Amino acid sequence: MLSIGVVGAGKVGAVLAARLREAGHEIIAAAGESDASRDRAAALLPGVPLMKPSAVARSCDLLLLTVPDDMLPNVVRVLADSGSLREGQYVVHTSGRHGLAVLAPAAAVGAHVIALHPAMTFTGTSVDLERLDGCVFGLTAGPDERLLAEDLVRELGGRPTWVPEEMRGLYHAGLAHGANHLVTLVSEAMDLLAAAGSADPAGTLRPLLEAALDNALERGDAALTGPIVRGDVQTVKAHLEDIKANRPDTLPSYVAMARATLDRAVTDGRVLPIRALSILRLLDAAVAPTSRHQDH
Ligand SMILES: NC(=O)c1ccc[n+]([C@@H]2O[C@H](COP(=O)([O-])OP(=O)(O)OC[C@H]3O[C@@H](n4cnc5c(N)ncnc54)[C@H](OP(=O)(O)O)[C@@H]3O)[C@@H](O)[C@H]2O)c1
Numbered sequence: 001m002l003s004i005g006v007v008g009a010g011k012v013g014a015v016l017a018a019r020l021r022e023a024g025h026e027i028i029a030a031a032g033e034s035d036a037s038r039d040r041a042a043a044l045l046p047g048v049p050l051m052k053p054s055a056v057a058r059s060c061d062l063l064l065l066t067v068p069d070d071m072l073p074n075v076v077r078v079l080a081d082s083g084s085l086r087e088g089q090y091v092v093h094t095s096g097r098h099g100l101a102v103l104a105p106a107a108a109v110g111a112h113v114i115a116l117h118p119a120m121t122f123t124g125t126s127v128d129l130e131r132l133d134g135c136v137f138g139l140t141a142g143p144d145e146r147l148l149a150e151d152l153v154r155e156l157g158g159r160p161t162w163v164p165e166e167m168r169g170l171y172h173a174g175l176a177h178g179a180n181h182l183v184t185l186v187s188e189a190m191d192l193l194a195a196a197g198s199a200d201p202a203g204t205l206r207p208l209l210e211a212a213l214d215n216a217l218e219r220g221d222a223a224l225t226g227p228i229v230r231g232d233v234q235t236v237k238a239h240l241e242d243i244k245a246n247r248p249d250t251l252p253s254y255v256a257m258a259r260a261t262l263d264r265a266v267t268d269g270r271v272l273p274i275r276a277l278s279i280l281r282l283l284d285a286a287v288a289p290t291s292r293h294q295d296h
Helices: 011-022 035-044 052-057 072-081 102-106 129-130 143-155 165-195 203-222 233-246 247-266 275-289 291-295
Strands: 004-008 026-033 064-067 092-093 112-118 136-141 159-162
Touching: 004 011, 004 052, 004 072, 004 159, 011 026, 011 035, 011 064, 011 129, 011 143, 064 072, 072 092, 072 102, 092 102, 092 275, 102 112, 102 129, 112 143, 136 143, 136 165, 143 159, 165 203, 165 247, 233 247, 233 275, 247 275
Parallel strands: 004 026, 004 064, 064 092, 092 112, 136 159
Antiparallel strands: 112 136
């Protein structure tokens, strides 16, 4: 059993700490000043005292740093410079983008450092707790910390995957491109259906999108269907005209995704280059500046 301190009690910190508490660890203190952090701590970590970050860091065997990515370098440096971290202590952060370099000030005082990123989206409520079951955690740690890092992930209900230090950015870009841009894509698709008069855009899309997501995760590019891979030039042309007339705000991303889709379908040989060229010309024309702009 470890005594764990949490800086701060945000969406991730409060939920991971609650899970580690269930696993038998003692959550000794947490930091958080906003009403949101205080409410989360009260709901997910009842009885855990709220303290200043330096006091939390001093009080624990394992310090969980769950602050925003951009704050992390400064928080680690301030805690190290103020003597709040110590040799042999575990210092763990949950950022996807950062690896171990950001924890260098902690490593310099002899702390064991670990990057432990849950590949999950958090609401900061109890609904997140069961989503941790089977969740993948991107781990970066040295040989001495490997076992503890994997144990923590298992106690959280997750599965570990190891990410090399120099690949953290790319690993995180892959997750963000998939999960964050998917939200934008789905929202735009709902906008188009709403503009087409659908009373239930989400309900209309759900079975289709769930099937497409399952197929893509299983088969990659081979799962692709639709006008681009069929080479249906006239259908793509009609899409572009209708989008331009009704929801021109979604045209740039439709064109960008259609270009990427086309490239991949040509590369795997499913669209003839001659067909692809016709579609590409349409896509280019749809977002080309008007002649009035070109005069400037
Ligand atoms: N949200 C997700 O879905 C998700 C998923 C995976 C990984 N992560 C990663 O987990 C980390 C935390 O994200 P989050 O979404 O939980 O953030 P969050 O909900 O915004 O919570 C951040 C916490 O850090 C505290 N904090 C902010 N600035 C601080 C500072 N300078 N010193 C001390 N404490 C400070 C905040 O306290 P106050 O409220 O008092 O300001 C709050 O308790 C990030 O590295 C993020 O990339 C997030």
